[in-house]
Amino acid sequence: xxxxxxxxxxxxxxxxxxxxxxxxxxxxxxxxxxxxxxxxxxxxxxxxxxxxxxxxxxxxxxxxxxxxxxxxxxxxxxxxxxxxxxxxxxxxxxxxxxxxxxxxxxxxxxxxxxxxxxxxxxxxxxxxxxxxxxxxxxxxxxxxxxxxxxxxxxxxxxxxxxxxxxxxxxxxxxxxxxxxxxxxxxxxxxxxxxxxxxxxxxxxxxxxxxxxxxxxxxxxxxxxxxxxxxxxxxxxxxxxxxxxxxxxxxxxxxxxxxxxxxxxxxxxxxxxxxxxxxxxxxxxxxxxxxxxxxxxxxxxxxxxxxxxxxxxxxxxxxxxxxxxxxxxxxxxxxxxxxxxxxxxxxxxxxxxxxxxxxxxxxxxxxxxxxxxxxxxxxxxxxxxxxxxxxxxxxxxxxxxxxxxxxxxxxxxxxxxxxxxxxxxxxxxxxxxxxxxxxxxxxxxxxxxxxxxxxxxxxxxxxxxxxxxxxxxxxxxxxxxxxxxxxxxxxxxxxxxxxxxxxxxxxxxxxxxxxxxxxxxxxxxxxxxxxxxxxxxxxxxxxxxxxxxxxxxxxxxxxxxxxxxxxxxxxxxxxxxxxxxxxxxxxxxxxxxxxxxxxxxxxxxxxxxxxxxxxxxxxxxxxxxxxxxxxxxxxxxxxxxxxxxxxxxxxxxxxxxxxxxxxxxxxxxxxxxxxxxxxxxxxxxxxxxxxxxxxxxxxxxxxxxxxxxxxxxxxxxxxxxxxxxxxxxxxxxxx
Amino acid sequence: xxxxxxxxxxxxxxxxxxxxxxxxxxxxxxxxxxxxxxxxxxxxxxxxxxxxxxxxxxxxxxxxxxxxxxxxxxxx
Numbered sequence: 001x002x003x004x005x006x007x008x009x010x011x012x013x014x015x016x017x018x019x020x021x022x023x024x025x026x027x028x029x030x031x032x033x034x035x036x037x038x039x040x041x042x043x044x045x046x047x048x049x050x051x052x053x054x055x056x057x058x059x060x061x062x063x064x065x066x067x068x069x070x071x072x073x074x075x076x077x078x079x080x081x082x083x084x085x086x087x088x089x090x091x092x093x094x095x096x097x098x099x100x101x102x103x104x105x106x107x108x109x110x111x112x113x114x115x116x117x118x119x120x121x122x123x124x125x126x127x128x129x130x131x132x133x134x135x136x137x138x139x140x141x142x143x144x145x146x147x148x149x150x151x152x153x154x155x156x157x158x159x160x161x162x163x164x165x166x167x168x169x170x171x172x173x174x175x176x177x178x179x180x181x182x183x184x185x186x187x188x189x190x191x192x193x194x195x196x197x198x199x200x201x202x203x204x205x206x207x208x209x210x211x212x213x214x215x216x217x218x219x220x221x222x223x224x225x226x227x228x229x230x231x232x233x234x235x236x237x238x239x240x241x242x243x244x245x246x247x248x249x250x251x252x253x254x255x256x257x258x259x260x261x262x263x264x265x266x267x268x269x270x271x272x273x274x275x276x277x278x279x280x281x282x283x284x285x286x287x288x289x290x291x292x293x294x295x296x297x298x299x300x301x302x303x304x305x306x307x308x309x310x311x312x313x314x315x316x317x318x319x320x321x322x323x324x325x326x327x328x329x330x331x332x333x334x335x336x337x338x339x340x341x342x343x344x345x346x347x348x349x350x351x352x353x354x355x356x357x358x359x360x361x362x363x364x365x366x367x368x369x370x371x372x373x374x375x376x377x378x379x380x381x382x383x384x385x386x387x388x389x390x391x392x393x394x395x396x397x398x399x400x401x402x403x404x405x406x407x408x409x410x411x412x413x414x415x416x417x418x419x420x421x422x423x424x425x426x427x428x429x430x431x432x433x434x435x436x437x438x439x440x441x442x443x444x445x446x447x448x449x450x451x452x453x454x455x456x457x458x459x460x461x462x463x464x465x466x467x468x469x470x471x472x473x474x475x476x477x478x479x480x481x482x483x484x485x486x487x488x489x490x491x492x493x494x495x496x497x498x499x500x501x502x503x504x505x506x507x508x509x510x511x512x513x514x515x516x517x518x519x520x521x522x523x524x525x526x527x528x529x530x531x532x533x534x535x536x537x538x539x540x541x542x543x544x545x546x547x548x549x550x551x552x553x554x555x556x557x558x559x560x561x562x563x564x565x566x567x568x569x570x571x572x573x574x575x576x577x578x579x580x581x582x583x584x585x586x587x588x589x590x591x592x593x594x595x596x597x598x599x600x601x602x603x604x605x606x607x608x609x610x611x612x613x614x615x616x617x618x619x620x621x622x623x624x625x626x627x628x629x630x631x632x633x634x635x636x637x638x639x640x641x642x643x644x645x646x647x648x649x650x651x652x653x654x655x656x657x658x659x660x661x662x663x664x665x666x667x668x669x670x671x672x673x674x675x676x677x678x679x680x681x682x683x684x685x686x687x688x689x690x691x692x693x694x695x696x697x698x699x700x701x702x703x704x705x706x707x708x709x710x711x712x713x714x715x716x717x718x719x720x721x722x723x724x725x726x727x728x729x730x731x732x733x734x
Numbered sequence: 735x736x737x738x739x740x741x742x743x744x745x746x747x748x749x750x751x752x753x754x755x756x757x758x759x760x761x762x763x764x765x766x767x768x769x770x771x772x773x774x775x776x777x778x779x780x781x782x783x784x785x786x787x788x789x790x791x792x793x794x795x796x797x798x799x800x801x802x803x804x805x806x807x808x809x810x
Contacts, residue, residue, distance in 0.1 A: 480804040515804070521757040522765075522798065522805035526791055527750040529810065530779075534744055542745075553780035558753075561810045567747035573788045574750045596746050598785050602777035630769055 006075045006142035008046065011118050012039045015126035023115035023126065026055050042115060046143045056147050059116075065091045066111050067140055067148035069306070074273065076139040079119070079128065081299045083107045087332045088303035090154030090310060103335040105129075108138060116140060135295075150416055153310035156327050160317030161403040164395030167318075168222050168387070172264040172409050172422060173445035173453065174465055175390040179271060180454045181462065182233050183242060183256040185211040188481060191249035192234055199280065200250065205230050224383040224394075224401075232281035232385070239277045240270030256457070260450035264422050265412050267450075268389055272413060275385045276301045284380035296338050300374070303332050304381055308391070309414040311406060318395040318403040321382065325375050333370055334363070338377060342366060386410075425450050432499035433472075437507055441472040444501075452499050458482050459492060474508065479515045489516035527574075529559040531567060532598075571597045577642050585649040587618040592645055600643065607636045618652070623659035633660035672706040673699065674714070675729055690717060752786035754794065754805075770797045 012020065013036075020038035021031050027045030029038055045051050056064065069085050070077060077085075083104040086093065096106050108128050111117045118125040120137040128136070140148075186192060189211050192204040209216045209230035218227040234250055237243045242259060243250045259267060282297050307328050311319065334344070342365060345358035382404055386392045391410035395403035412420040426432060428449030433456065434442045443456055445468055453470075456462075459482035460472035482492060493512065497504055531547075533539040536554045543549075547565060549557040559565065580595040589604065591614050607626045608616035627633060636656060640648050658664065674695070676682040682702055685691050694710040694717070706714060718725055756762045759781035766772045766784070774794035778784040786794055798805050 476804065484807060519804045519806050521761060522803055523755045523808055524786070524791055524795055524798075524805045525751075525753040525755065525808045525810065527810055528748075528753045530748040530751050530753070532746040532748060538744065552783045556779060556783075558755075558783070565745070565747060567745040569746045570749060571746060571751075572749045573752065598748060598751070598779075599776050599787070602785075631773070 006139055006145065008118055008141045009043055011122065011125040012042060014123060015118075016124070019113060019126035022113040026058075026115040027051065046141055049143070049147070052143055053147050056144065059114075061091050062086070062093055063111065063114055063116060064148065065089050065151075065153065066107075067116055067144055068151045070117070070138070070140045071145040071148045072151045073276075073302070075142060075145050076120075076137055077302075078135055078295060078298070079108045079138045080104050080135045080295065081302050082138060084299040084332055084336050085302045085306050087335055088153070088306040088310075088328065089151075090156070090331055104135065112138075116144065151306070151309055153306050155312060156307065156310045158312065158319050158323045158327060160315060161320040161323070161395065162318075162397075164318055164397050164403050166396045166399075167393050168224070168396065168401075169393035169407055169467075170222070170387065170390040171445065171467055172268065172390055173425065173448070173450070174467070174470070175388070175409075176260065176264065176267050176425075176450055177445070177453045177457065177462075177465065177470060178388070179237075179242075179267065180256045180260055180450070181457045182208075182212065182237065183252055183259060184454070184457050186234065186237075186243065186250070187252050187256065188485070191246065191251040192243075194245065194248050194250060200231075200234050205234075208234070221384075221388055224387055225380075226384045226388055227283060228281060229388075232275065232278050235278040235281065236271050236274030239274030242270065257451055257454045260454040264409060264425065268391075268409060269413050272305075272389055272391065275389070276305055283384040284377040296336075297377075299336065300338060300377060301381065301385075303328065303336070304378065304386075305414070307331070308386075308406065308410065311414075313411070313415050313418055316405060318393075318405045320403050321379060321401065324404070325378050328378065329367065329370050329374070333366055333374075337369070338373055339369075342369070426452070428452050428499070430499065431501045434501045435474070435496065435504050435508055437505040439474040439508060439511075441474060443470045443472060444468065445470060448499065452495075455495050455499070458485060459487065459496075474512065476515050479512055480519060483516060483519055489513065492516070529563070530598075531557045531559055531565055533557075569596055573597070573599075579643055579645045581640075581643045582646055583618075583640060583644055583648050583652055585651050587652060587655070589616040589618065591615070595643075603639050606631060607639070618656065618659075620655075620659040623656055624661075627660045633657060633662075636660075672708060672711055673729070674704040674706050674718075675702055676704075676723075677702050681723070685721075752788060752791045753783060754786055755783050758782070765798065765801075765803075768797070768801060771801070 015023070017035040017038070020035055020042070021029060021033055023029075024033055024038040024041040025031060027041045029041050033041065045055065056067070059067070066082065066086055069089065070082060073082075073085075086107055093107060094110055105128060108117065112119070112126055112128055117138045117140055119128055120139065121127070128138075185208055189204070189207050192208065193201045195201055206216055212230065214230055216228070216230065218225055219229055220226070234243060238245075238250055242253055244253045245251075277298055278301075279295055279298055307324065335341070342362065345355070345362050347355050350358070379401065382392055383394065383401055387394060389409075390407055391413060392404045393407050394401045395405070397403075406414060408420050408422055411418055412422055423446070426445070426447040426449045428451065432444060432448035432452045434444075436442070440463075441456065441460055443453065445453070448456070456470075456472050459478055460474050461478045462470060462472050464471040479492070483489065487495075489512075493504075493509065496512075530552065531542075531549065533542065533555045539551065539555055539557060542557065542565075543551065547557060547559075548563050549559040552558050577597060577599060578593070578595045580591055580593045580600070581589045582592050583589055587608075588611070589608060604610075604616045606629075607622060608618045609622050611617050623633075623636070626636070633656065637648075637653075654664065674685070676685060679701075682704075686695070686698060686704060691714070694707055694714040696705045696707050699705050715725060754762070754765070754775065756765070762778070762782060762784060766775060766778070771794060774786055774790040774797065776785045776787050795805060795807065
């Protein structure tokens with residue numbers, strides 16, 4: 001998933017000499033090498049696994065944890081997230097040099113200078129500047145990562161909480177069933193369209209939610225709120241490598257069935273990491289204006305994941321959410337906030353007592369803000385995605401979530417060193433489900449193989465999921481969608497029988513067969529190959545000579561797949577149609593070249609009357625009849641745009657719209673005008689109070705409209721003014 | 735779109751042509767009686783086969799699904 005090649009080699013020559021000298025020290029450099037000597041030292045060191053191992057053994061706990069954490073994240077991470085994750089690890093960190101040192105730089109810069117990280121800035125990969133916004137990505141060389149080892153944060157000392165009165169948890173088969181359902185839904189809707197910015201289009205998010213029966217704003221999982229799962233799951237699945245970008249869509253990398261074949265840890269660990277990296281989604285929001293493009297929520301999720309990896313491993317006791325919250329605050333609270341983080345008090349020109357008092361007040365304020373914000377977010381994280389993925393078991397007291405512990409799956413993901421044995425997925429075969437006469441299928445999640453669950457998700461509608469069973473319903477729609485995905489009716493029945501604990505009810509068998517038969521009654525062919533002959537006799541000759549295909553009407557053969565035939569002409573319907581007509585102003589459409597496609601004649605027949613010599617004529621009657629048959633007039637214009645070799649005469653365009661009912665208004669009347677081509681004289685008349693009663697307005701810069709009732713008085717007035725009056729207009733020929 | 739020829743060609747291969755094919759003629763009659771579906775169909779070649787307007791196959795599929803049909807979607 002990384003866009004970085006996790007090798008330093010190509011980047012080193014773009015680093016500054018000073019930084020390279022510092023980086024080369026890990027590989028025996030003295031700090032005074034020339035630039036390319038330093039690069040050679042670093043490259044040769046990285047290429048020698050023994051020297052890499054030795055170098056890693058010399059790292060401080062902070063440096064080693066940074067590599068472990070980056071390895072845990074796949075080798076690349078936003079610098080800000082890595083810094084927050086390092087604070088959450090509880091490892092002793094480099095001391096801040098000054099009051100104003102930046103929270104990210106003070107951790108990341110030393111790691112770069114040590115030669116453990118580079119930034120994604122190809123022009124200057126060894127320089128790090130802290131800026132507002134998401135900030136740069138950093139990555140480590142995979143040769144370092146390979147020997148960094150698993151994440152080992154400083155263990156948390158949290159006392160066990162009282163045993164809750166009840167608990168909620170999700171078992172791996174249920175989690176996997178849900179993920180398979182989401183993958184199949186994405187496949188069914190043809191992938192998810194991306195915007196130019198690379199986000200899933202809002203319409204496709206809604207489409208996915210609809211396909212899964214989810215409300216767009218969120219769902220409830222065992223009574224716990226999970227906001228906008230259709231928004232975050234595609235991102236998490238993409239980050240997990242289960243979706244990939246195909247031009248402008250997110251599509252499945254492999255089939256849901258392939259995903260189902262993996263172990264539970266493999267299936268869920270990628271999605272777990274995907275949630276940590278998911279940007280643009282929040283499990284909780286204070287709706288404050290201070291919004292850092294949601295990257296802070298990803299940083300917070302990483303910090304929480306590190307804290308979970310730091311939980312005590314020698315006990316299965318529940319832990320209070322409040323205690324986890326306090327521990328998280330203690331580790332990151334002074335440096336991280338989901339919103340605006342209050343700066344520490346300014347220490348200069350103050351005595352020790354003042355500084356101490358102000359810092360205490362600052363910490364109290366931080367904690368108060370945290371309790372109103374990050375504490376709420378923490379609870380939402382545990383009760384949404386971490387619960388959804390089956391990583392935590394939630395302890396309830398008075399129906400309120402108050403404590404938690406890692407599930408076996410959570411321990412296997414976050415503490416691989418414990419070698420936690422997970423329940424094995426069902427092995428498949430008979431006994432995975434029971435099909436009942438009312439079309440309900442009870443799936444026993446302990447017995448069903450993940451592939452059987454994938455089969456059921458594809459061919460039935462899930463109506464309920466509990467700890468150990470899931471209830472599905474065989475519906476016409478679900479069976480249809482399953483068959484459309486490529487299953488044959490025989491395969492469907494065979495697999496349904498194969499997983500059943502008892503014989504399939506006869507009515508279910510008969511109905512599924514009937515549904516499958518109904519699907520066979522209408523076929524839509526997206527890209528058929530149809531061979532057209534001059535006459536029935538010619539076609540018969542071709543059929544007699546062994547041409548494979550299905551006769552259609554008198555002159556056609558529908559060719560089977562991959563059948564070739566040396567036709568004398570070809571028409572490809574994925575390409576624009578041939579422009580073969582000229583439109584005349586009187587509505588005639590004259591062919592100027594021969595179009596042999598099957599579309600032109602029937603399309604013209606809808607709008608025009610056939611004339612002689614292969615012509616058509618568009619008329620008021622033919623267009624009105626088509627419009628009456630509910631054909632949109634724009635369809636005709638689209639047809640003409642595609643088929644005319646020259647532009648449509650404008651007047652015919654006006655007429656076509658008028659015949660379709662869009663009649664433009666024109667006014668025709670007999671009038672008397674006074675024209676005077678000399679501007680001075682025209683202005684004198686037009687502005688004269690004496691002439692005003694006889695005139696109705698100005699038609700043009702040299703033309704006045706005369707009131708018919710006052711033509712004679714106007715003449716007299718013009719004569720008085722000495723104008724010579726002509727009785728006809730002299731128009732220039734244009 | 736097509737090669738130009740003076741005389742009608744002896745055989746014409748219509749490639750990538752969207753078609754609807756039904757098991758019984760009355761079924762196509764029923765489909766064409768629906769204005770929404772008929773709008774997507776350009777011409778009927780036989781009592782069981784009709785040409786669908788290029789680019790309209792998915793619209794026709796959606797319309798048929800709305801009418802309660804479960805058509806089989808084939809590529810070729």
